[in-house]
Amino acid sequence: MAQVATQQFLEIDQIKEGVLVMKNNSLRGVISASSLNFALKSEDEQNAIIYQFQSFLNSLDFSIEVVVQSRRLNITGYLEKLKDLEAKQTVELLKIQTGEYRKFIEELIAGGSIMAKNFFVVVPFTAIELPGAATISGLFKKNKKTSAALDEEQFQRAKSQLWQRLEFIAMGLRRCGLQCSPLGTEELINFFWAAYHPAEAEIGYYPEIPPELIK
Numbered sequence: 001m002a003q004v005a006t007q008q009f010l011e012i013d014q015i016k017e018g019v020l021v022m023k024n025n026s027l028r029g030v031i032s033a034s035s036l037n038f039a040l041k042s043e044d045e046q047n048a049i050i051y052q053f054q055s056f057l058n059s060l061d062f063s064i065e066v067v068v069q070s071r072r073l074n075i076t077g078y079l080e081k082l083k084d085l086e087a088k089q090t091v092e093l094l095k096i097q098t099g100e101y102r103k104f105i106e107e108l109i110a111g112g113s114i115m116a117k118n119f120f121v122v123v124p125f126t127a128i129e130l131p132g133a134a135t136i137s138g139l140f141k142k143n144k145k146t147s148a149a150l151d152e153e154q155f156q157r158a159k160s161q162l163w164q165r166l167e168f169i170a171m172g173l174r175r176c177g178l179q180c181s182p183l184g185t186e187e188l189i190n191f192f193w194a195a196y197h198p199a200e201a202e203i204g205y206y207p208e209i210p211p212e213l214i215k
Helices: 043-058 076-088 092-110 152-175 185-196 198-202
Strands: 012-016 019-022 027-033 065-072 115-125 180-182
Touching: 012 185, 019 152, 027 152, 027 185, 043 152, 065 185, 076 092, 115 152, 152 180, 185 198
Parallel strands: none
Antiparallel strands: 012 019, 019 027, 027 115, 027 180, 065 115
């Protein structure tokens, strides 16, 4: 039985110039956003953040999609470095402290996996005049190519409108105290690679991307 490529199950047709081109000819941009330790904020700060976020959501006249990507961290290499550092310590007190710290980390991960969470905001743009226009849909659904590909002029025009939305979203998130930046082509490729190859991503392995694809 012939193997089916993962790409056939994605709604993405291609990744071009930091933009996801969907099979229905709509576009998506992805913004990476930092986390915020809300619990450590004072009550006034919490209220201010809530107010800013409400204002941000109310200002939107288009849909967005929030994606949380959880990844298990592999810190085996870090523990090996601590062992080497402990062995090379010449000061007895530092040697003991390094050993105790290493044991603490080992006990910490023995109780369960250490997870890292990354937050992303997916921003859509579909020009009504473009063929195959449609509303926002998820990124991980199977879909067939429904219309002819965008020509370069159509793509650049739609991309310009999408980037205006990305800038608007980034500005709103920054007002809430978050750091954010749009993902480029290489980062988008790695994002989907990690989503569909979690075991490889856990150990830090990512595919080599041809330079001509990174634009």
